Amino acid sequence: MLLEPDAENEVAYELCQLLGRAILPIRPAGDGPAGTAFLFQHPTGEYLLTAADVLAYAEVAEIGLRPSVTEPAGVAADALALPGAGWTRRPEGGVAVLPTGGLHDRAAREGWRWRTQSVPDAIAARGDDVARIGEEPISAIVLALGVRDDGSRPLEVAVERAVRVGDGLRLTGELPAGYVGAPVFGVQADAAGEVGLRCLGVVLPGEGGHPVASLDRVVTG
Secondary structure, three states, X not given: OOXXXXXXXXXXXXXXXXXXXXXXXXXXXXXXXXXXXXXXXXXXXXXXXXXXXXXXXXXXXXXXXXXXHEEOOOOOOOEEEEEHHHOEEEOOOOEEEEEOHHHHHHHHHHXXXXXXXXXXXXXXXXXXXXHOOOOXXXXXXXXXXXXXXXXXXXXXXXXEEEEEEOOEEEEOOOOOOOOOOOEEEEEEEOOOOOEEEEEEEEXXXXXXXXXXXXXXXXXXX
16 A cells, blocks of 8 residues: 555654664674664564574674663663574575574573563564555555664664565665664555555665565564
């Protein structure tokens, strides 16, 4: 569904309010590229998702701990190192998946708690949701952590267009630095005509646009 600009802005604002604390900055340790990861609540548990090949390939990846996602204030470090061995990689989708149980255990040992939101499974795109997207573009909203000149990682929103290319989804526009690994949302009408928000998938690296790893293929079981 292609929304009017005012409606797109309203959806983007609501996403920031509802899911802004689902979004975490990530980068491979050292000089790796900046990207985004996000929390997803699946019936089998909570997971951290990101793009595998550019963000979770190294022996260690670091996720930034924004003050808004931990409590009490001032206890957690600025970043958390994640061993590469902890990720499960979905080669068919280019996505890395990390169960978050260990992250919560580590926070408890260090005397702080996560204060996050997760993308709920209730809005995750299913196979039939993805199948209804064709060559006509739909509104696609990316919630990510950008990269400022001073190195800060503010929460940002990009309103884009998603289309089907072959058997996959693709964003037609180029995204700024830091957006790879972020979640993509779309507004769709289901088979009964009911309009709702869907998390379509994960932004992957690309040129002339970005492939999207559809969420229905990412976490299973």
